[in-house]
Amino acid sequence: SHENPLKAAVDKLTEPFRENGPAEGVPGVPSSGPVTVEEPTEPHGPLPPKPDQTGPETVSPTGQPTGADQARVAQSGAYLTTAQGTRLYDTDHSLKAGPRGPVLLQDHHLREKIMHFDHERIPERVVHARGAGAHGVFQSYGTAAGVTKAAFLAADAETPVFVRFSTVLGSRGSADTVRDTRGFATKFYTEEGVFDLVGNNIPVFFIQDAIKFPDVIHAGKPHPDREIPQAQSAHDTFWDFVSLHTEAQHHAMWNMSDRGIPRSYRTMEGFGVHTFRLVNAEGATTLVKFHWKPKLGVHSQVWEEAQITGGVDPDFHRRDLADAIESGAYPQWELGIQTFPDTPEQTFEGIDLLDATKIVPEELAPVRPIGLLTLNRNPSNFFAETEQVAFHVGHLVPGIDVTDDPLLAGRLFSYLDTQITRLAGPNFNQIPINRPHAPVNDMLRDGFHQQAVHTGVAPYKPNSLDGGCPFFAGADTGAFVEVPVELPAARKVREAPASFSDHFSQARLFWLSMTPVEREHIVAAYTFELGKCYEQAVKERQLLALANIDPELCAQVAAGLGLPAPEATQPLADVRPSPALSQVGGEWPADGRIIGIVTDGTADADGVRALRRAVLDAGMVPLVVAPAGGKLGDGADAITVQRTFATARSVEFDALVLAGTPVPGADAQGARDAKAGEPGQGGAAVDPRLAMLVSEAFRHAKAIGGWAGAETVLAAASVPAGAPGVILADSGEAVLSGLTPLLAKHRVWDRFPAAL
Numbered sequence: 012s013h014e015n016p017l018k019a020a021v022d023k024l025t026e027p028f029r030e031n032g033p034a035e036g037v038p039g040v041p042s043s044g045p046v047t048v049e050e051p052t053e054p055h056g057p058l059p060p061k062p063d064q065t066g067p068e069t070v071s072p073t074g075q076p077t078g079a080d081q082a083r084v085a086q087s088g089a090y091l092t093t094a095q096g097t098r099l100y101d102t103d104h105s106l107k108a109g110p111r112g113p114v115l116l117q118d119h120h121l122r123e124k125i126m127h128f129d130h131e132r133i134p135e136r137v138v139h140a141r142g143a144g145a146h147g148v149f150q151s152y153g154t155a156a157g158v159t160k161a162a163f164l165a166a167d168a169e170t171p172v173f174v175r176f177s178t179v180l181g182s183r184g185s186a187d188t189v190r191d192t193r194g195f196a197t198k199f200y201t202e203e204g205v206f207d208l209v210g211n212n213i214p215v216f217f218i219q220d221a222i223k224f225p226d227v228i229h230a231g232k233p234h235p236d237r238e239i240p241q242a243q244s245a246h247d248t249f250w251d252f253v254s255l256h257t258e259a260q261h262h263a264m265w266n267m268s269d270r271g272i273p274r275s276y277r278t279m280e281g282f283g284v285h286t287f288r289l290v291n292a293e294g295a296t297t298l299v300k301f302h303w304k305p306k307l308g309v310h311s312q313v314w315e316e317a318q319i320t321g322g323v324d325p326d327f328h329r330r331d332l333a334d335a336i337e338s339g340a341y342p343q344w345e346l347g348i349q350t351f352p353d354t355p356e357q358t359f360e361g362i363d364l365l366d367a368t369k370i371v372p373e374e375l376a377p378v379r380p381i382g383l384l385t386l387n388r389n390p391s392n393f394f395a396e397t398e399q400v401a402f403h404v405g406h407l408v409p410g411i412d413v414t415d416d417p418l419l420a421g422r423l424f425s426y427l428d429t430q431i432t433r434l435a436g437p438n439f440n441q442i443p444i445n446r447p448h449a450p451v452n453d454m455l456r457d458g459f460h461q462q463a464v465h466t467g468v469a470p471y472k473p474n475s476l477d478g479g480c481p482f483f484a485g486a487d488t489g490a491f492v493e494v495p496v497e498l499p500a501a502r503k504v505r506e507a508p509a510s511f512s513d514h515f516s517q518a519r520l521f522w523l524s525m526t527p528v529e530r531e532h533i534v535a536a537y538t539f540e541l542g543k544c545y546e547q548a549v550k551e552r553q554l555l556a557l558a559n560i561d562p563e564l565c566a567q568v569a570a571g572l573g574l575p576a577p578e579a580t581q582p583l584a585d586v587r588p589s590p591a592l593s594q595v596g597g598e599w600p601a602d603g604r605i606i607g608i609v610t611d612g613t614a615d616a617d618g619v620r621a622l623r624r625a626v627l628d629a630g631m632v633p634l635v636v637a638p639a640g641g642k643l644g645d646g647a648d649a650i651t652v653q654r655t656f657a658t659a660r661s662v663e664f665d666a667l668v669l670a671g672t673p674v675p676g677a678d679a680q681g682a683r684d685a686k687a688g689e690p691g692q693g694g695a696a697v698d699p700r701l702a703m704l705v706s707e708a709f710r711h712a713k714a715i716g717g718w719a720g721a722e723t724v725l726a727a728a729s730v731p732a733g734a735p736g737v738i739l740a741d742s743g744e745a746v747l748s749g750l751t752p753l754l755a756k757h758r759v760w761d762r763f764p765a766a767l
């Protein structure tokens with residue numbers, strides 16, 4: 012074999028990444044104790060290709076390596092070549108008749124390079140265009156083995172997965188933190204074929220029948236004349252549709268709640284939404300709803316924070332997911348199921364299980380954990396993996412079947428169909444990220460982008476020429492056999508069942524299940540969104556829907572809009588709240604929380620160093636913020652400044668610690684008397700950017716701490732003395748131990764109500 016100097020150089024560069032593979036024990040799962048979660052600060056070389064990411068030419072669609080040159084895939088070959096493998100001596104100059112002369116048409120390299128570039132983009136997804144993905148592993152607890160024969164849900168089964176999170180309405184380049192539903196799609200590469208769980212972070216949907224999907228999406232997407240607003244529901248057409256089509260009210264309420272603005276993908280629940288049918292080894296069936304429960308709890312931004320984040324870091328969620336994985340703080344979710352008897356009515360406690368606008372409260376049907384998802388590997392190429400991954404609700408494995416939910420029925424058509432345009436043909440299953448890990452032996456042939464060189468002469472059944480191969484499996488040899496569900500005698504109709512006409516009871520249930528602060532956020536969200544509408548009739552009609560959900564909610568939103576609150580047109584539903592729907596009141600691990608340590612570097616450098624260490628040891632992320640970049644101190648002990656007053660904004664931090672106040676000589680009273688930016692009586696000024704950082708963090712109900720004169724900055728930021736969630740102590744470690752229990756609750760809820 013020939014020496015390849017460039018490949019050797021790349022190998023050297025990527026060595027640390029190859030050596031720091033997954034921790035011992037269960038693949039990809041940290042073995043024990045808090046992990047060290049340093050923010051990555053240095054750029055690094057390309058990651059080596061992963062087994063399922065090898066180029067199309069190296070692995071046949073049936074999984075057989077063909078032995079082609081691996082180096083080309085990783086761009087680490089010695090010589091630049093054309094797409095045909097011819098070596099090049101220059102790629103910076105077109106072929107010209109003299110240095111100042113015209114470019115020659117015969118320049119095949121120029122034409123190939125520009126032609127390929129011209130076609131680099133593919134159509135974005137018609138919905139869920141903006142997203143981020145990660146690889147991981149799903150470990151089954153085996154607790155579902157009694158209700159399903161799916162091999163990946165058997166005891167101790169371990170299955171590779173790829174997950175893609177997304178927003179729904181925005182374009183590929185839109186901001187992560189907009190108010191919207193989030194997609195949560197998981198591809199399980201099981202030994203029995205691919206299973207896709209294509210869910211959302213909201214357990215209900217806007218419509219009960221797929222035939223209305225184009226309507227709700229046309230209403231939510233930007234207006235067709237000016238193509239604004241981008242990635243927003245705060246506009247006339249959305250509320251026009253939702254107020255006329257009141258089955259959308261329940262989902263809209265979830266969007267207006269804190270669920271519409273998640274803190275992170277890592278802090279979202281996921282839901283399969285529809286009811287599915289599980290089948291066990293004996294053929295017995297059970298109806299189920301799937302739930303993903305994040306280990307870190309369900310947490311959101313506050314609305315002002317989400318808006319600021321959209322400007323200062325539109326990639327906030329994408330970055331958060333990638334950084335967490337890169338630093339070893341692997342995000343985890345438990346998969347759980349709610350199970351219901353498979354009765355002919357397909358209802359549970361009066362709730363229609365085929366109506367995707369309804370939940371079954373966890374108090375009525377507890378969520379039983381059945382496995383653990385750990386995301387432990389970032390994609391190494393966004394386009395190849397995250398953009399080209401194709402999910403489909405019809406990718407099922409034996410043991411999991413669909414129900415007659417009419418929303419699901421339309422999806423079973425749509426997810427295949429849409430790939431024909433998006434991925435340009437029927438062979439998208441051969442794209443590396445979509446390849447099953449189970450052996451594929453189909454009789455599908457030819458088509459655009461066919462990668463396989465199929466052998467044999469008889470891609471049809473029955474045949475005798477290929478010896479009758481391949482043969483059929485039976486239920487006992489792993490075949491997917493549809494559940495032979497009995498159907499009642501019926502007429503063909505374009506109608507919905509009577510139960511589908513209840514549009515308000517569960518929106519009311521959700522509203523009544525919220526804590527006061529969550530209700531306050533919901534009122535503010537409706538007031539903002541309807542306040543952005545121009546059409547009076549739309550606002551009035553939506554207020555009428557709110558009146559039918561809850562008069563108090565309606566009155567508060569109406570007051571904000573300056574409109575009269577209408578009377579309900581139907582009796583209010585008598586519902587029992589479901590406390591499980593609230594995000595407030597629990598405590599969760601503070602792992603991966605981001606602690607901003609603000610210093611001027613002249614203050615307590617040892618204290619900053621000790622606090623950084625303590626934050627890392629607690630499995631959280633310290634970010635040192637100083638007036639300017641560079642290092643604090645010298646030598647091996649020097650502390651790297653990670654954010655400056657110019658680059659830091661409060662939204663990035665879960666808590667702030669003021670470590671040695673950058674206001675020498677100022678006393679607290681002096682600063683309180685002074686406006687930020689102007690010298691106080693003590694003669695020193697608090698940098699206005701610092702004052703804004705602290706006042707925003709305070710307004711967003713984040714924990715704040717400090718020592719050695721932090722009062723001065725707090726006063727300049729108008730933080731009232733003795734306010735809840737402000738920890739002053741005499742060392743960074745003492746501050747941190749006061750902050751950690753506050754972080755476990757996500758926010759200092761006592762600070763609300765606030766004007767948000």
Ligand code: HDE
Pocket residue numbers: 136137138139142175176177193194195196209210211216220221222224282283284285400401402418419421422425426427429430
């Ligand atoms: Fe989707 N949806 N959807 N959807 N959906 C798509 O498929 C569709 C619905 C969801 O990360 C599209 O490959 C119809 C519910 C996610 O790649 C498309 C209906 C739920 C993703 C499509 C629904 C979802 C999609 C666009 C009404 C939650 C992103 C690109 C019946 C349970 C997947 C694509 C990814 C994407 C159709 C409703 C979740 C057009 C017709 C309900 C997470 O096929």
